[in-house]
Amino acid sequence: MESGYRTIMWGLFLSTFHINIGTFPVLPAFIGWIMITYAIGGIRKEAHQEAFTRAELFAGMISVETILAFTLGFLNYRSGSIQLLSLVYMVLYLLFVYYLMQGSIEYLESHGKTSEAEHYRGIQLCYIIVCVITGILGGISIATGNVGWNGLAGGIGVIMVISLIITVKNIKKIEVRQAELPEG
């Protein structure tokens, strides 16, 4: 599970911070999302939590969405529908974050880590609220073509991803201790 969470961290990083040479994307966003989907699949098999199945499903859907957006962008296809795709992305992203957190919380609960689980439930609620606020701002910026709102939504989104990476890292650490307990 530890390596699964590590892959999710890298996947989240690569899906947000793209590496380009000139205008050519070396590591486009969908690479990160495919990594995340693959990693959650691995965690699901170990943890047997229903929520991870859903998280995997939504990560997979985001992978398809990002591949589609990348292809359309690569073909220089500009239309209102490509921007609507990013609105769909926001809805899928909310569901992905919710179920990733839900699966991790349920796993912690099932291993008696109730106080940690409680802590992460609070964080899960914060993510839901931030996702919805980002979604509304993103929607307004797309509908009105307002660059300012777009920047604000993007900024909040980046802060949230960094926060999510840190959260995943912390959950991973708990798992390490859990794995070490029987030996100690």
Added chain:
Amino acid sequence: MAARRELNQIALRIGLIIMILTVLLCSGFIYYTKLDSPVFLRYCMDVELPYPDQLPSNQPIFRLNYITNITDQDSVTGINFPEAPEVQFIATENAYNAGGVYFSSQNQVLGSQYGRYSYRTIYAYHGVTESENWTGEKVVHKAELQLSNGDTLTVDVGTIVFYRDQKNQDRYLESLSSSTSSDGSSDLRYQVNPGIELISVKSGLLDQLDQAGDNSYYRMEGYDYKGFPAQPYENDGVLDIAIQLGSADNMGNAYDYYDIRPKLYYRDVEGNVKYERIYCYPREKYFRDYKEMLCYLKGRGAF
């Protein structure tokens, strides 16, 4: 724990409802405000065609503005007027790009962005006619545009009068003062050479003045231009002209462009009937923001 779990589930449901509503509202708004075809501002203007030896190289003869979707990547590469095929221009959306200077069209930013619209300017250069010494007027209402994707688009541009007057006319009117105000009013004062008799003012475009707004007028010495001179005019050496263009009655015509140059006919000392153009400040209103552009497009019935 269970209460916290339920709270998060409720938050997710409410969040999803809000996000799906946002997606639906935004999609609806995007499709509702999308333009089927570019919307051209309406023009009511006289455009002087220079003689071939007077052609300014880097100054456009006239400009046309239009509004299109921000996703529209086509630009105008040529313009002609089916009602006056002999008048030809070089058209481009890049200022100072006429005369064979080539700029790459890759990644160029077309026009200025107003929300989901792009406000574009077409610059028309050169302006040649079939005959080098042609004088007269050509009235056009429609323009045929060549687009960068190879398509042709015919659009309504209002009324444009291309004219060319005789070269090196004697000037009997001398401008003494002129002022203009942002409310659309202009005051012009000319010194009139003594010995000439002012006869009438003529312009096909002045008849469209009422479309510029309810309170529009074109007065000479206090009289409406149609009745000027109302009585045999006494030349006291000064001619006062007061012009009011607009203000527009609704958003649909607030941004119409007016540049009317009527012909003032007079009889000179030798008894010949001649004319001179009276120039005034064009009425041109700029869009301040996306909301104004939306209101204008709604007023024009674009969606």
